[in-house]
Every structure is written in C-alpha cells, then in structure tokens.
Amino acid sequence: MAQDDNTEIITANLAPLPSKVGVEGLEEKWSKRWAAEKTYTFAGNRPRGEVYSIDTPPPTASGHLHVGHVFSYTHTDIIARYKRMRGYDVFYPMGFDDNGLPTERRVQNYYGVRVDTSLPYDPDFEPPFHGTEGKKIEARDQVPCSRTNFIELCEQLSAEDEKQFRNLFTRLGLSVDWAHSYHTIGERERTVAQKAFLRNLGRGEVYQKQAPGLWDVTFQTAVAQAELESRQYPGKYHKLAFHKADGSGDVYIETTRPELLPACVAVIVNPEDERYNDLIGTELITPLFGVRVKVYGHEKAEMDKGTGAVMCCTFGDTTDVEWWRELHLATRPIILRNGRITEEVPEWITTDEGRRVFKEMGWKTTFSARTIVADELKKSGELIGEPRPTMRMTNFYEKGDKPLEIITSRQWYLRNGGTDQDLRQQLLERGKQLRFHPDFMRQRYDNWVEGLNTDWLISRQRFFGVPFPLWYPVKANGETDFDHPITPDEDELPIDPTTDTPAGYEAGQRDKPNGFTAEKDVMDTWATSSLTPQIVTHWGEDDGLYERTFPMDLRPQGQDIIRTWLFSTIVRSHLESDTLPWSDTTLSGWILDPDHKKMSKSKGNVVVPNEPIDKFGADAVRYWAASARLGMDATYDTGQMKIGRRLDIKILNAAKFVLAIGREDENHEVTQGAHASWSTHNITRPLDRAVMSRLADVVRDATSALDDYEHAKALRIIESAFWSFCDNYLELVKNRAYGTPDASDADKAGTLSARTTLGLTMDCFLRLLAPYMPYATEEAWGWMHEGEGSVHRAPWPKASFYRAAALKVPAEILDQASQALASLRKAKSEAKVSMKTPILNVTFAGIGSALDQMREAMTDVLEAGRVSGEVSFRELTLDDIRKKLIDQAVSNETERQKRIAEKQAKKAEGKKPLSPEQARKKAEALTKRRLAAIEQARKKAEEEAEQLGKGEGGTEIPILAEDTHLDENGD
C-alpha cells in the first residue's frame, strides 16, 4: 500500500468480498476497531514541524446535542484526517466546557445543592439527591456546600454528560484522540487558569478597580463587554417638568426611566442648542423630589432627541457614566445589586414630599418603582401628557432576560487593548498574522478590537467557577486591604481561597482583624476558555507535549464567538508567549432549518443529530456537512444526506466490482484471498494512461483545495471524478478487463492494463474519499488491503505518481471516448431501446483532433457500445462547425426570446391594458431588442468558430453518432 516518490507498484492484499454490499453496521464495526487499534492516537514523539495540532472547541457538557455540532466538527475532522494522511502526527484532542452558569444551574438542580463560600471543604459531603433532573429544587431546599465540594459534584455530573457527546462524536467518526480530553473546571485546567492569572498579575496585565459597570440583576454579577447583547425592549417616554430654581418657569426633559429621578445629579444640554444654552450653569429643581441639580453643557447631549435636555442619573446608561466622570458629578446610587431600589430614603432627598414618594418606591423593583413615580408625577402635574410607548435597543447580558443596570463595584480587569492604544495595535497586528478561513471573517475581529471601550472584566460575583487565587490581608480595624493581595506559589495551584489558607497564616485567622480574607469572586469562563491552547498542550508541564504542539495549527470555532473565544485566546497567548496561539482559524456557518431559519434551541427547531445518523448513516451526514463551505450557512437538507448515502453505496459497489474482476470462477463466485500487484508499467493502453493523467489532475486539485481548507471544493472535485470514473471508464473497459480465456498476448496485455488501472484508480479514490466518508472507504479498503492497516493511516495520493504512469498521454482521450460512448447511448435512448441493443453501423462525426483521440480507445468504445458492424468517421470541417454553432446559437436565442415574451405576456395579464399606440411602440422596441440579441448570439457563435479554426478549445464540439443502425432484434 505504500506510495512513495519512487514507487511504481502498489500491492494489495485482497480479502473475501461480500455477495451484497451494505452500509449498515459499518459505524459500530469500525469505530470499535479504530479505538482498539488506536488508529487516531497522537504518537507524540515527533518534532513540532511534523505535528498538526488542533485547538478543538469544547462543547458545553451540560448542553444539548445539536446538528450544528455534527456540522462544524465534521469540517474539522476532514482536515484532521487529511493532515494525518499527509503524514502529520495529528494532535486532535477533545474538550468539554463545564464551567459557567449553565453548569452551575444544572448541578444545583441535579444534586439539590448550592455553594456557600463560608463553608469549609467536607471530604465526606453527600448531596441530598442524585439526579433530580427536570424537577426544580427551590433555593431554600438546596443544601449548602463549599465551592470545592460543588466543583467535585460538577466533575461527576460532567462525566455523565460527556458520555453522550463522546457517543455522538464517535459514531460520527471524528478521529479524536480521546486520551487527550480536558474539561474546563478540572484540576489541570484550574491550575492553568490560576497560573496564567498570577503571571498576568506579576506583569501588571490585570488590575482591580472600583467603578460603575454593567450589572445583571438576575444573576447578580458584573458582565463584560463581550457578553452584551442589545435587544429591542419596550419603554415609554415620560415628559417631565424640571423647575428653574429662580422660579422663572420649567424645563422639560424626556426619559424612559422616571424611577431614576431620585438619582438625578445634573441636566445636560448641548452647548450649541440655543433653546437651552443660556441655562448652562443655572440650577433646576427636580420634580417630586425637589433636589437641586445644575445644568451642564456637553456635546453628547443630542438636540434632536427628546426635548434636547436630558437628565443625568447615577446611573441609567453608559453615557451617564461618561458625564459623571467628565463633569465630576455627585454620586447618588439608588439601585441595589438585586435590581431593587434602596430601602432607606437617601440623605440628599430632603423635602417631605420627596421622602414620602421615595418611601413608596423603597425595595420595589425598578419596574414597579417606575409606575409609582409616573403616578405621583401625574398627580403633582409634573408629568406632561401621557407617556408615549417606544421600542428601544437596550443592553442585556446574553444569558439574562432583564436589562442591565449600572452598579458600582470592585472588579478585576485584564488588559486587552480596550484602554491602551499600543496593546490594541499589537492585537490588531496579531489578527493580520492569523489566517482566517474564510478570510472575510477577519473583519469581525478587526471591528471588535477597534470597537473595544473597556478592558476585559474577568471577575464574576458567582460561586461556581475557577476561583481567583487570591487572599487579602485584613487590617487591625477589620477593613480588607485590597491593595495588597496575597498570592500562592505556582506549585500550590490550584487553590480555592475560600477553603485554603495562605502561607504565613493560620486557618483560624480567616476573616479576623490582622488575619486574611478570601477573594470570593470567580473568573469569567472565558478567562479559562481563552487558555485552551495552553491547557491541551500542557503548558508549564515538562512532558514535552507543549514543545511539540504549541503554537498550534488550527482553531476551528463558531463565527459568533470571534469576539470572545478567538479574541481572548489571542490576548492570553500574546501576553504570555508573545505569539499567536495558532496559525489558522476556520469559522463554520449556521445551520438553517428547511425554512431558512437559524436553528437554535430557543426556536425549538433543532434536529437531534442521532436521528439523521440512524436514518442515513454517519458518512451520509458527514457528506451533507462537507458539502458546505466554511463560513457559509447551510440548510439542513436530508436530500443531501441521501446523496451521501448513495455515494457510500457506490463506493462499496465499485470497489467490489474492481476487486472481483479476475477472481471469479465460472459461477461468478469470487475466489477467496489473493494478492494483487499493480505496477504502472503494466498500464499500456492510451485510454488507461489517460485515466492516470486525469487522476493526477484530480489529486493535484483536491490537494490544493484541502491545503486551502476548502474541503467542499475538494469534495466536489473528487466526487465528480469518481462518478465519471464509474459511469464512463468502468463501462468502457469492462469487457477488456474481464478478458477471454483464449486471448492473444496483446489482448492479455490489454486486460492487465485495464485491471491495473482499475485497481490503482480505486485505491486512489478510497484514499481521496477517506476524510469525508471514513466508514465506507475503510470497509472497501479492508477488502483491498486486508491486514495492511487503516486507510486513515495510508498516505495521501501524490499527483506525481499518476502523472508518471500517464506517460504524457492526455486525459482528453478519456473525455473523447466517454463522449463517443455517450453518443451511442443517446442513439439508443432516443430509439427507446435497451442499452444492450447492438448497433450495426455508425458514423462518428466530430472535429479531427477529437476523432483522433477517440480512435485511441476505439475498441473499448465499440465494445461498450455494442457496435457490431461497420464504423465510419466524418470529420467536421470548419464550415460545418461554423454552421452548426451559428444555427444552434440563433435557435437557442430565438427560443429564449420566445419564452421570455411568453412569460412577460403572462405577467402582463391582469394589469391594465396599454393603449394601442403604447402597445405598438413597446412591441417595436422589444422586437428590436430581440433581433439585436439574436444577432449578437450569431456574432458570438461566429467568433467561437473562428477560434476553433485556430485550433483553440477544440474539445467542445461533441462527438456525434450519426446514421446509427440498430439491430432491433439483436439482443
């Protein structure tokens, strides 16, 4: 099976063939075999240059299986298999993401537990339930446990979830090396995340800051810019009267959030706005609450929005934060972390009426408070008109369902160029170095980096996740000293500061004056996920893996997480290693349902991937996935899967046929076991050499496409060549390949040439198709190369091998012979007779060069077409061709114009009729245009004929079978 540069022989070890082929059972049979034989195991003993390493996207362990998984993972697997056959030691691990909110909730509900960071680790902890899935356990019924215990439960549960994914991926035929799996909450992974953080801290790349930031009131955590999602949200414009402090009248402002009125700290107008600019510097009194606020000028106040005057509250939106910061305004927060209004009346509200209204609002949600304020304003007459409904875009946490609030808190940030131009430029430069497939996805990266306006907020006020490896000293007065965090040594990692004690302290000093206290926050899940290259390649371990695999070669991922996963991974790698984490990234598109809606869980139109695999087989589903280019949305199309299944069956049948020839006894029973030795020296017939020539082209083109990550293009090239091989070449050489017992030496050589070509070609197609259809190709490969190992470890074909075997015979001989055969078939099809019907005589008409090429394969053509009688040739002259081309062009164009006219006439029906004069003019114009079009077609045809006369493009005039006389009784 070897195919080295110098080889001219491919040997085969033939196995018994089944009497009937089938695709059923192949997945079970081969996935087991591959696992047992470690077909996809990463050897790990070769230098970096001979390794191809893939940073696999970890699916969410608690998530649901989705055909989208099948789709994008197949794309990656095709590349992995291709690279493996190209001789690389492929490092293709699998990861599972069991970090983050979805898992946190799942573990809570499954085991009936919740994290309490004040509890110590309990090695004997038993959760109250095992598997209460479906039932929601109320928070008060959840048993508290330490974070470490919670993580242990999570690891147990994830192991269950992972099984489902592993089953699916195994069935699908992903050539993953399961020995290199990871999960993001695991011990090694926590270690990497904490170590990378400590390194960042040491280099000043992370910092903490007390500042207003976006806050989700449902999950009660800060969220990062990358996790925002703007959505339409209904609101109402309320027009409020602010009173001039000098009593000279009112100023109106509009707001959708009247409940923030008590938090108002200023009114802003545009300095250019002549309606208001004389107010700048004066004071206004807020309605209801009677608080004096100053009027400021700022260009961010838009004159055409609302009334042009806007109230600034701490904080209603990010513009408020900007004004607050730039204009040094007072801070009057009234919204709590849970989204409710503060219970106590703030000291800046001093009027009795204001204090009364605020008491009404206290401890209410913003939504209820809004109604209360609006009602009070109406009563006081300070609400002008009725509130007007509006839809506006509002920021949400992508997993949340309430608008984000802005809350001031202490958070950790990682520098990502959001506040630092130098770093931003470096990261943009990294983007330029990365090869995006498809390339246009690069723009999403650039857009995102250019649009960053804050550093990456990496702390989350959740309980589950990778803890920050930090403690803080507690001062003698009981205050926490956030400015001097205590860090562990790297070799102590992973730690949980809520249960572990820092060096130099006793456990009993926790939360005591002169003692220490834990950083209770956890890191953003992306803070771990951004380190998947470091995690899988064993960064910082001395087993040699890192040196062989990092920087990695490929990051496949979804286009929706360019701003998160792709970008954050580049940030970490840039900071830690001053390199890109990988050289290439492939972005897959979405799956659309048959109605062209994006498939998503929320829409309920998701297809469970096991169904199509059951129905059509893994190869067929892979075929559907492989047909879609990277970055392009694909329609869920079972029709395409049917075609995949058809290809599978064709592979098996064609292989069986090729391998059976010459091994059959008189009863057509295949003799058992045999060796074959296919030497290119035995390929002596021009037609067979032409096949080699074509094969060389196919290998060259498919290889080049795959090198460019264009798996769909390569598949088309391979597939169409394979079908053409089956439909044409196989039919052409059948007779010669069978041979006859009393054949002459020349005929025997012809038979050998055909069998050799069939064997080599089939061998080649199995290799070419192996990355796409791993099961059928492996099955057929087993018949051909029994005991010689997997096709998936076989070398990828080399164009030069087939090129050499072609001995410069042009592939066109195959085309012309195929055309001649097709012309005979056409004659029979038009006569509505069986293909077996003999042809008594025939004249082949065509241009000279084509006829000459066809003659090289004449005996094969005549045998395949069952021509038993006289054969003649008519060489088409240039004039013939010109006439033919022109006639055809004119007739085509005339027909076309006729059809168009008919269609337009149909369209015009029902519309109001034109006046006779209009109709005449229109008809004249149209006729003129049509005649011109026909004339143009004629000209074009003439030009083409001229070109033909010069000997250019001579293959395009088909060979025609004329004057065919069929022997109607002859079969």
Place this chain on the structure above:
RNA sequence: GGGCGAUUAGCUCAGCUGGUCAGAGCGCCACGUUUACACCGUGGAUGUCGGGGGUUCGAACCCCUCAUCGCCCACCA
C-alpha cells in the same frame, strides 16, 4: 446609522484573476432489469445569473445604485 455576507433552474448549491460560465445534484419526464450497483442505469426538459444604470470588443463576475434576507457593531434621554 457603520460593516460583512448572501441573492444563479421548482429545491440545495458550484461557477477561480471579466473571454465555452449558463453548470452539478436532487426533483420532474421518457426509456431500460446491462454478469458492481433498482439504495440502479441511460437520455431529456427547465434560468432576462435580485432590479436598474455604467465601464468594456465582451459582464453572473468589475464600478455605481436600489431592493430583499441573514449576521456583527453603534444607537439606551
């Protein structure tokens, strides 16, 4: 509002740097059981290449413009 993709046969999609670029498969119609394959074969019909301008000897392809669909970013008074 800014950006990116898409728009080609009834359907799913190819068409590379403008010149055999009007294509494939499915579906449809007709015919055919041929010693690999009825989960089959052979043949056939089907398009103003989203609309409108422009550049060019020549445009599905380049430019302008409009439209529709999808996605990303900005827009929170």
